[in-house]
Amino acid sequence: MVLYRDEAVVLRAQKLGEADRIITLLTREHGKVRAVAKGVRRTSSRFGARLEPFMFVEIQLHEGRSLDIVTQVETIGAYARSICEDYGFYTAGAAMLETADRLVEAEKEPSVQQFWLLAGAVRALAEGAHAPGLVLDSYLLRALAVAGWSPTFTSCARCGEPGPHRAFSVAQGGTVCARCRPPGATAPAPETITLLAALLSGEWSVADASDERCRREANGLVAAYSQYHLERTLRSLRMVDRAPRTVDERNVADGSRS
DSSP, X not given: OOEEEEEEEEEEEEEETTTEEEEEEEETTTEEEEEEETTTTSTTOSSSGGGSTTOEEEEEEEOOSSSEEEEEEEEEEOOHHHHHTSHHHHHHHHHHHHHHHHHSOSBTOOOXXXXXXXXXXXXXXHHTOSOHHHHHHXXXXXXXXXXXXXXXXXXXXXXXXXXXXXXXXXXXXXXXXXXXXXXXXXXXXHHHHHHHHHHHHTOHHHHHTOOHHHHHHHHHHHHHHHHHHHTXXXXXXXXXXXXXXXXXXHHHHHHHHO
């Protein structure tokens, strides 16, 4: 019996039979793994709650022919409850999990950067470190960059002329100069371009200080860019709650996670 251990973020859980589940994991060393968790839907299960989407776990698996079998699970980051209790956090998190599932298509092929990127984003979301929409947009931009589709916001995506440039082209891969601007390119506000660059580079002081208008505009560009390069619609992205919160609403949400 071949056993192996790894760290993993739970991406999906599907019912199997009366008491089992098929769990899709993004692991640190083995890439995407699909495994059967036997008996986890029973109330007596020792680790059913540890195999919910968003959980960060250390897991032991028995290698099978088509599906591996979960034999042991230990919690590293219990993020599921914090995320699922808040609709805005849940919808943003669901879009991140779906993106990771799409970007890491082949099973059992290591994708260490994508793993750590997702683990960090899920933790930031659960801890309420930043607005959920900003965490999602930053994750999408970085995940696409790791996959080879890094956008540029400081120079022309086509000819490399230093910016700043006002036009943005999804197909060209970022901002474009006046000479390279193709038909249909948008002209976002300069502050929006600054926000997008901050989300890609992780300059959270800049991102957190952005206003709601720039965030909405950046969200539209990130969504279009993501779906263009993934070549299909992210179903979860349509459900993301982008409504700005009042101070009272933020306090209530923070209190529910404490």
